[in-house]
Amino acid sequence: MSMSSEVSVAVAFHSGFGHTARQAAAVAAGVEAVPGARAVLLDVTVIDDALWAALAEADAIIFGSPTYMGSQSAAFQTFAEASGGVWTDQGWQGKLAAGFTNSASVNGDKLAVLTSLSLFAAQHGMTWVPLGLPPGWLFRADGSADDLNRLGSFLGAMAQSPSDLGPDAAPADADLRTAEHLGARVATAALEVAHGRRALAGAR
Numbered sequence: 001m002s003m004s005s006e007v008s009v010a011v012a013f014h015s016g017f018g019h020t021a022r023q024a025a026a027v028a029a030g031v032e033a034v035p036g037a038r039a040v041l042l043d044v045t046v047i048d049d050a051l052w053a054a055l056a057e058a059d060a061i062i063f064g065s066p067t068y069m070g071s072q073s074a075a076f077q078t079f080a081e082a083s084g085g086v087w088t089d090q091g092w093q094g095k096l097a098a099g100f101t102n103s104a105s106v107n108g109d110k111l112a113v114l115t116s117l118s119l120f121a122a123q124h125g126m127t128w129v130p131l132g133l134p135p136g137w138l139f140r141a142d143g144s145a146d147d148l149n150r151l152g153s154f155l156g157a158m159a160q161s162p163s164d165l166g167p168d169a170a171p172a173d174a175d176l177r178t179a180e181h182l183g184a185r186v187a188t189a190a191l192e193v194a195h196g197r198r199a200l201a202g203a204r
């Protein structure tokens with residue numbers, strides 16, 4: 001753990017036009033809503049020693065990228081490839097991981113990004129935490145576009161931002177609440193793991 005009674009959850013994201021940044025802020029708010037957890041928002045386009053130090057310090061890392069051309073953004077992938085030194089040392093081994101993405105279309109191939117983010121985490125030996133919400137909205141005839149997980153994702157949090165709306169107006173509130181859920185779920189899991197590891201260490 002980073003501090004005696006607290007876990008640190010990093011939200012490491014890229015956003016070209018601000019929509020995924022709003023989603024990232026909602027993930028961080030969800031983390032902060034859990035007593036004993038604190039969120040660290042990290043823009044992965046600033047690749048410097050402070051970024052690597054913050055990620056090394058974190059108990060969990062939640063990765064976020066917009067969906068561009070059915071993939072994570074080039075800027076996010078630059079960060080992913082720059083993590084090769086950490087990979088060599090397996091520096092993130094045993095940390096929790098999760099992911100989120102935002103795009104303009106309802107589908108837009110967002111799942112390809114979450115799949116890629118989970119593979120990235122697996123390469124680092126991290127433990128992936130899925131969204132953990134039932135699908136909303138069109139899953140049932142009486143569903144609503146205001147439902148949590150309205151886009152019906154399992155692997156991570158999805159958000160949708162119409163291409164002609166700025167980040168002041170999108171993603172939708174339901175998607176931001178879904179992002180908050182992911183942050184809270186990862187923070188809770190990070191506390192459980194940290195306390196469990198401490199208990200195991202004490203029992204030995």
Ligand SMILES: Cc1cc2nc3c(=O)[nH]c(=O)nc-3n(C[C@H](O)[C@H](O)[C@H](O)COP(=O)(O)O)c2cc1C
Pocket residue numbers: 014015016017018019020021066067068069070071102103104105106107108109161162163
């Ligand atoms: C280069 C580029 C490629 C894009 N590709 C997709 C795509 O594959 N699927 C989709 O639904 N939206 C796509 N979009 C729309 C973005 O995902 C959408 O505008 C999103 O809100 C941008 O997030 P950001 O503001 O965090 O950059 C693309 C946008 C750009 C600029």
